[in-house]
Amino acid sequence: MSDRITAKYWIETPFPVAMAAEVMAGEQSSGTFTRLASETDELRAAHGARVERIVELDEVAQPSLPIRPLPAEMRTARFRRAEVTLSWPIANMGASLPNLLATVAGNLFELREFSGLRLLDLTLPATFAAAYRGPQFGIAGTRELVGVARGPLIGTIIKPSVGLSPTQTADLVRELVEAGIDFIKDDELQANGPHNPLAERVAAVMRVINEHAERTGKKAMYAFNITGEIDEMRRHHDTVVAAGGTCVMATLNAVGLPGIAALRRYSEVPIHGHRAGWGLFSRSPHIGIDYVAWQKLWRLAGVDHLHVNGLRNKFSEPDDSVIASARACQTPMFAAPAPECTVMPVFSSAQSAEQAADTYAALGNADLIYCCGGGIVAHPGGVAGGVASLRQAWEAAEQGIPLEQHAETHTELAQAIRAFRK
């Protein structure tokens, strides 16, 4: 296995693509804007980034991002697009996620030679897997904790997003666990605010979940949002675990890679990774980081679940992008004997029985968490009807039975179709 890191980029530049690629390689390794005598050939051979591959794409007449005025002889230049793959020796930064990020997604976004630059993908040597270990529970460990051997985990998000008291949250949780739900999560806006302190919420919610588990043998997984300072997250993790909780949640972009890695080394339960802020990386086609590259960083850092949005969601993301993200989460990062680091994709945002078949068909499996809001709480048969309808929709999906046909013999599914189909 190579000891080099490779990163693939989409670029747009008015300069010859090969030259622009060399600028990227230089800026992100031994080079600076003029070659110094101390940047010897030996040093460059040992530490310089290498341009591994260039695939030229289309050209456009106008720069996609604002760019400095070009010199007179370039005023008629067209803006060339290409995929460029660079590689670095791991000797430069070691198996360190934050320093990897500073290298593959650092100053190069600002370079004047580019009117567009996106990081598309990363390939890392197995020394990263040895240094970080990746998800502790992943798909199998999560299934085991919830006691759901197959099919998706049917889940929901506590709503209103913010504003409920611990007792009101626990009341809602009671309804949900009595309905047989597998998974519940805090909203990313609800962590440890003064109106609903985490410790009080954990106590109130886990009382309900534990009582239900003792009575029925079924223990729902609740992802408590412990996003916060490093020591605070550890303290809150302990609160969750001491109360019998089986999952903690963190907003990844808000916590940072070292924060998540510290939590992973400490945690006794799965880490549910929320991607709030993701639009900043994804909304522009011309600057940012693709989910395929982004999710690898967090999987290595140690999350067990990763949000991927959902089909026909309420946001701006197209369906093919959602499926590509979910597939990425389930694709091994390393070849054996290194760990695969696969994680459970979390589907959410306007999900209901209606998207089950398409989601299953596109992904080819049900190793996922399927979070629904209205489809559960607004079901005509109540929350239990909502949960049942979703399980029925997924049974139909996995067995290849058309939804309407399955609904003929499954009341809750029929009710859901009547209530929610637009």
Next chain:
Amino acid sequence: MSDRITAKYWIETPFPVAMAAEVMAGEQSSGTFTRLASETDELRAAHGARVERIVELDEVAQPSLPIRPLPAEMRTARFRRAEVTLSWPIANMGASLPNLLATVAGNLFELREFSGLRLLDLTLPATFAAAYRGPQFGIAGTRELVGVARGPLIGTIIKPSVGLSPTQTADLVRELVEAGIDFIKDDELQANGPHNPLAERVAAVMRVINEHAERTGKKAMYAFNITGEIDEMRRHHDTVVAAGGTCVMATLNAVGLPGIAALRRYSEVPIHGHRAGWGLFSRSPHIGIDYVAWQKLWRLAGVDHLHVNGLRNKFSEPDDSVIASARACQTPMFAAPAPECTVMPVFSSAQSAEQAADTYAALGNADLIYCCGGGIVAHPGGVAGGVASLRQAWEAAEQGIPLEQHAETHTELAQAIRAFRK
């Protein structure tokens, strides 16, 4: 003082601006995509985000970012731009930087109602200053440690960025400190790679700096790049301090807010904040975070120095943006008795004697670190000549003397102008 957080955004939307602003407010507080019965009026009054102000701007015919197909009746819609100010009660998230970020820069970037959305500015209640404390050293503390009471700290960055051994680094540092330099920093690509482990670099470099300080009384500040995992940063901080070092550096976007806040609570020396990856937030005019908002988060978390690029830099950033960033760093965040949280802006990227006057004129003070590369190491009079020429350029700037006139009586400045003026 208000206990509400306010955030100002630039938006672009095909919908009526007031409606779009309500969508933002709902998504980032108690709302979801349909109003639930449990989102009572009381809950909304206590926890809903409020639209404080809308300033309508221009309109464009095409969406700036890709957006879902609009319904038929909106096919001829124009895309309206506006500045929208929202506010939240601190009861929602408490004085927590990561949860603030998840609120003001979370899911809203993905909303389908927008073809552009940038966070421009933030105003925070003083409870944040109490929770975080901000920079420990700031401008005055940094000046005291280096023994430079006025004028800029003249600095440089170790180049090649990556690839030198600890001994080679120390050899370079010897030349620099003998030339009377104030400040030296590691490149953001050089942290703790196997070819130049931090502990060995600290030992080699600090031997040189300490010897020079004992002999001359002048101790240069070296910002050692300790970017890494949480425990690793603490360990490396201790290594730096034990060796007599006076500064640690971290790449902010790679470490995350809780990582920097943890370092701040632990650190005995100033934290030098590098902004590698900043282009991701700034390159698109249509998605991202303005420096004015971004730098407030890191100042609160506790950095003492913040990179702002430099005039006529090698990157894509225009000069007025650089100056606005530097001014932001020096603008108090809170009214007394809360701390101002002002930090020292760091100018770098193709800086030389040529930009001193314009930088001073635009900023109105010299409370900054001025990092030069070629202007120091490629000076005809050697490194000492380079450092002297920069001090002379800044003397001229502060005294309002034209550079050429000052050069008539200052040899090193005259040499610099002859050597570097294009």
